[in-house]
Amino acid sequence: MKNLFKPIQKVLSLLLCVMLVLSALMLPALAEDKTSTVAHWKFQDVAGYYSGDLNGDNFMFRDLTGHGNDLLVAKTGSYATAKEPFFKWNNGSTLAASSKSALFFNNSYDLAKGAKAPTDPYTGDGSFLPTAKFFNTIAKAPMNNMTFNNGYTIEAIFMVDSTFNYNVNRYSGIFGRQGIQSDKLGFGPNEPSFQLAIAECDQDDNGFFTDNLSLQFVTSSADGSVTKNQEMGMSQGVFLAPGDWIHMALVNDGKNITVYVNGEIAYEGEDDCEGIADFGYGWSVGAGRKYNDKDGSAVANIPEGAVRRPFCGTISEIRVSEKPLSLEETLFKGSVDYTSATKEVPAENTPPAAETSAPATSNAPEKPTTAAETSDAGFIFCAFAAIMACGGFAIYKRK
Numbered sequence: 126m127k128n129l130f131k132p133i134q135k136v137l138s139l140l141l142c143v144m145l146v147l148s149a150l151m152l153p154a155l156a157e158d159k160t161s162t163v164a165h166w167k168f169q170d171v172a173g174y175y176s177g178d179l180n181g182d183n184f185m186f187r188d189l190t191g192h193g194n195d196l197l198v199a200k201t202g203s204y205a206t207a208k209e210p211f212f213k214w215n216n217g218s219t220l221a222a223s224s225k226s227a228l229f230f231n232n233s234y235d236l237a238k239g240a241k242a243p244t245d246p247y248t249g250d251g252s253f254l255p256t257a258k259f260f261n262t263i264a265k266a267p268m269n270n271m272t273f274n275n276g277y278t279i280e281a282i283f284m285v286d287s288t289f290n291y292n293v294n295r296y297s298g299i300f301g302r303q304g305i306q307s308d309k310l311g312f313g314p315n316e317p318s319f320q321l322a323i324a325e326c327d328q329d330d331n332g333f334f335t336d337n338l339s340l341q342f343v344t345s346s347a348d349g350s351v352t353k354n355q356e357m358g359m360s361q362g363v364f365l366a367p368g369d370w371i372h373m374a375l376v377n378d379g380k381n382i383t384v385y386v387n388g389e390i391a392y393e394g395e396d397d398c399e400g401i402a403d404f405g406y407g408w409s410v411g412a413g414r415k416y417n418d419k420d421g422s423a424v425a426n427i428p429e430g431a432v433r434r435p436f437c438g439t440i441s442e443i444r445v446s447e448k449p450l451s452l453e454e455t456l457f458k459g460s461v462d463y464t465s466a467t468k469e470v471p472a473e474n475t476p477p478a479a480e481t482s483a484p485a486t487s488n489a490p491e492k493p494t495t496a497a498e499t500s501d502a503g504f505i506f507c508a509f510a511a512i513m514a515c516g517g518f519a520i521y522k523r524k
Contacts, residue, residue: 337358444456
């Protein structure tokens, strides 16, 4: 009888050994996934993605990873007299990471003009002091203090609007870090330590777009010793047109930078740029910043940098990862699902806004499962598999 069970025991013990090998292979991957995504915002009309009133001072977007890097609306200029709303829901992205809706930033020339914003000596070209709304990370957001020395990937899905104006919107930030290098370090350019931005374009006599709209990125190493300020139009041949959905991803492997625009390499360099300098402030969505030392300016010497020109267009998603991703891992290849407990709803059917600037929780859906929570379950499985495999191997050796 014993001889009958010996082959079965050997097969079972070998299977358990295979589980040991698989668990050894899975553990590093799960450990990596657990800390990969730092923040992910979806600017979409989905219950649980945001809270507050669309054009109220309590409008917030939730960091869907659950890490607490939430965004709160901010404003500058004479927004109170604006004749149109600054935010509207627009049609969503048509890229692989598609959506039914996305947030339109109506920071246009006409709106600034309609708001009767005063002229400002800082602009130097007769344009208006920026009148705009945008978003900042909340003060307690963990990513405010991160320097990403081991590499990072920052990606955005956006569309520039046809009302883009050279005088008001050029060098407008899509996503960037607050604080200006020349001010905080005493040397370096008059730029943030990180920014994805819209750069130059050809324009008509009134400054409105005609052709050759380009992208720009700025990044400064954690110690401030290396800065890369790259416009990707004439130098790299990368142009975009208003109305087209764009996926832009900047990947830093710890030193070198690769930029993808709609799946194609737009920039690749050996830049020796390790990390991102932290000047003690947060991050902004929809605003480009500069240091302003002009006497008499309404936005002079703002510590985190003056909002120079706001973004005019639609943003669907922004994601920050603390490791270099391959193109296959980016949002260009597909979306990340946080909607297991939510569904897309019209704005008028969303839960009532909270009374304060804190995220609404009582009416929000159940918190989506994060990568960390998924990884915890995987670790438990791997630990169990390893224990069982060790036992099986011991049985096999004894027999």
